[in-house]
Amino acid sequence: xENETTKNIATWLYLEGITEKGTYPQVKGKSSSPxxxxxxxRCLVSFYLSAQKxxxxxxxxxxxxxxxxxxxxxIDVNLIKxxxxxxxxxxxLQFTFQPPDEQRKWRNQFYVLDILKYFSITLHDNxxxxxxxxxxxxxxxxxxxxxxxxxxxxxxxNMLPIAGKDxxxxxxxxxxxxxxxxxxxxxxxxxxxxxxxxIALRGDYxxxxxxxxxxxxxxxxxxxxxxxxxxxxxxxxxxxxxxxLGMKFGVGDKYIRRIWxxxxxxxxxxxxxxxxxxxxxxxxxxxxxxxxxxxxxxDGRDWPSFGSDHxxxxxxELGLTHNSFTKTLLDLSISLRDRVREIxx
Numbered sequence: 001x002e003n004e005t006t007k008n009i010a011t012w013l014y015l016e017g018i019t020e021k022g023t024y025p026q027v028k029g030k031s032s033s034p035x036x037x038x039x040x041x042r043c044l045v046s047f048y049l050s051a052q053k054x055x056x057x058x059x060x061x062x063x064x065x066x067x068x069x070x071x072x073x074x075i076d077v078n079l080i081k082x083x084x085x086x087x088x089x090x091x092x093l094q095f096t097f098q099p100p101d102e103q104r105k106w107r108n109q110f111y112v113l114d115i116l117k118y119f120s121i122t123l124h125d126n127x128x129x130x131x132x133x134x135x136x137x138x139x140x141x142x143x144x145x146x147x148x149x150x151x152x153x154x155x156x157x158n159m160l161p162i163a164g165k166d167x168x169x170x171x172x173x174x175x176x177x178x179x180x181x182x183x184x185x186x187x188x189x190x191x192x193x194x195x196x197x198x199i200a201l202r203g204d205y206x207x208x209x210x211x212x213x214x215x216x217x218x219x220x221x222x223x224x225x226x227x228x229x230x231x232x233x234x235x236x237x238x239x240x241x242x243x244x245l246g247m248k249f250g251v252g253d254k255y256i257r258r259i260w261x262x263x264x265x266x267x268x269x270x271x272x273x274x275x276x277x278x279x280x281x282x283x284x285x286x287x288x289x290x291x292x293x294x295x296x297x298x299d300g301r302d303w304p305s306f307g308s309d310h311x312x313x314x315x316x317e318l319g320l321t322h323n324s325f326t327k328t329l330l331d332l333s334i335s336l337r338d339r340v341r342e343i344x345x
Contacts, residue, residue, distance in 0.1 A: 006057075006126075006127055006128060006148075006152075007055055007057060007058040007059065007127075007128055007130075007148055008058065008059050008060075008061065008119070008123065008127060008128065008129040008130070009051050009055060009058050009059070009060050009061070009129075009130050009132070010060070010061035010062070010063060010115060010119075010129070010130070010131045010132070011044070011047055011048075011061075011062065011063075011131070011132050011133065011134045011136075012062070012063040012064065012093075012111055012112070012115060012131075012134070013040055013041065013044065013062060013063070013064045013065075013068070013134065014064070014065050014095065014108040014111045015032075015037045015040075015064070015065060015066050015068075016031040016032050016107075016108060017032055018030075018032040020032065020107065020108070021104060022104055022105070022106070022107035022108055023104045023105050023107075024105070024106065025105075026282050026283060026285055026286070027039055027040075027285060027286065028338055029338075034073070038075055039285050039286060039290065040134055040285070041075060041076070041079055042075075042285075042289060042290050042293035042294070043134035043135045043285055043289055043293070044062065044079060044083065044134055044293075045079070045082065045292070045293035045296050045297060046137050046289055046292050046293060046296070046303075047132070047134050047135075047136060047137065048060060048062075048082075048083060048086050048088055049082075049086070049296060049302070049303040050137045050138040050139075050140065050303050051138045052086055052303070053138070053140050053302070053303040053304075053305070054138035054139070054140040054141075054144050054277075054306075055138070055144065059089065060086065060087070060088045060089065061088070061089045061091055062083065062088050062089070062090055062091065063091045063093045063111070063114075063115050063118070064090065064091070064092060064093070065092070065093060065094060065095055065111070066092075067092060068080065068090075069090060075297075078297045079297065082296075082297060082300075091118065093111075093114050093115065093118060094114070095108065095110075095111050095114060096114055096117075097110045097111070097113035097114055097217060098110065099231065100221070100224055100231070102231070103231045105170075105231070105233070106170065106233040106234070109196060109233055109234040109235075110233075110234050110237070112131060112196065112199060112234055112238075113210075113213055113217070113234070115131055116131075116199075116206060116209060116210040116213060117210055119203075119206055119210075120206055120207045120210040120211075123203040123206055123207075124203050125202070125203040125204040125207075126152075126202065126203060126204075127202070127203045128148060128151045128152055128200070128201070128202050128203070129200070129201055129202075129203070129206055130151070130198070130199070130200045131199040131200075132197060132198060132199075132278065132280075133196075133197035133198075133280060133282075135197075135280065135281055135282055135284065135285045135289060136197060136198075136256070136278050136279065136280045136281075137278070137279045137281065137289075137318070138277065138278055139274070139275075139276060139277060139278065139279060139306065140303075140305065140306035140311070141275060141276070141277055141306055142306070143255070143275070143277050144277050147200075147252075147255045147277050150251075150252075151200050151201075151202060152202060154202075154251060155201070155202040155204065155205040156200060156201050156202065156205045156209075156242075156247055156251070157198070157200040157251050157252030157255065158194040158195070158198065158199075158200065158242065158247070158249060158250065158251060158252050159194065159195050159197075159198045159250065159252045159253050159255075159256050159257065159258075160192055160193065160194060160195065160249055160250040160253055161193065161195045161257075161258045162174070162193055163192070169193055170232075170233050170235070170236070171230045171231075171232070172193075172230065172232065172236055174191065174192060174193055177191060177193060177232075177236055177239060177240070178191045180229060180232070180236075180240070181239075181240045181243055181244075183223065183227075183229075184216060184219045184220060184223060184240060185219060186240055186243055186244045188243045188244060188246060190243060190249075191239060191240065191243040191249075192239065192243075192249035192250065193235060193236070193239050194235060194238060194239045194242055194249055194250075195235055195258060195280075196233070196234045196235030196238060197235075197256075197258065197280045198252060198256050198278070198280070199238070200252060205247075208245055209238075209241055209242070209245065212241045212244055212245055213237070213238070213241050216237065216240060216241055216244070217237075220232075220237065254276075255276060255277040255278060256276055256277060256278040256279075256280060257270075257273060257276055257279070257280065258280045258282065259273055259279055259280060259281055259320065260282070260283055261281060261283050261284060261288075261318065261319040261320065261323065262283040262331075263319075263323050263327070263328050263331045263332060263335075264332075265283075267323075269319075269320070269321065269322070271321070273320060273321075274315065274320060274321065279318070279320060281318060281320075284318055284319070286334060286338070287327075287330070287331045287334060288317045288318045288319060288327065288331075289318075290334075291317065291330070292314065292317060292318075
């Protein structure tokens, strides 16, 4: 096998072209525009800096569909300089698991299936792999070691953003997802919604998940030809796969949570969030994560140690415990600017 490193950590950057026209609820604007792309590029700064600080013995991957290294744009040049300093492995990977043309919402998220395919070929059975969304930040807590220990022992971890059977998430309730799962041939009735921002698998389980995903992908594509069922996203799809394999749900909930921190919008903060291994902060892509990226790209500092004053400052910037007056003003100014741009475009 090519890669036998015990701890493998990956995220991805899929940059859409003008013909793809994907839509993503947290980010307004054309998915092919430089401004749209830059939001996701900046996420890589806090992702890899925090991941490497928390996992100094890890191997880090960035999967991308374009040759970012040859770009001459200032943000790209500075980003690549940082990622090379951090010894990130750049993997150029084409998007082959593309959903039907009519699917626009969360379109490029099925790119994770291509990443699973890559690791199914290169990963040793006993190695462990975590694939995360770019807007995830590692806290650096000592509990990080326990996450890897559990993953190595159990073989997989996943997290549950919702638990209510009637709560709608991206167009489906859990009950509706169960019906679709049955229609696709899954005989296991035990199913939940496992968040796609956290895919954690040991090599042997990863190969099983990819093999099952390949089978269900063909079933799903065929199903859409004869059904008017709503289109699903990658987390719905992987939840069906996990269920089919008899994997338990929520076994990684103590390590990561989807945390909403929006100013004047929905917030689900909890005091215990600060102790999580990973913080998924979808709303902060346009706000705090952007500001943090600009600082670190400018001054070249390393990520602060867990519990230090600088670390606590980042916690405050992210709004992890509350939205300060300063953060509120900064976020609202960005929201206003984006609305003006949207109206003018």
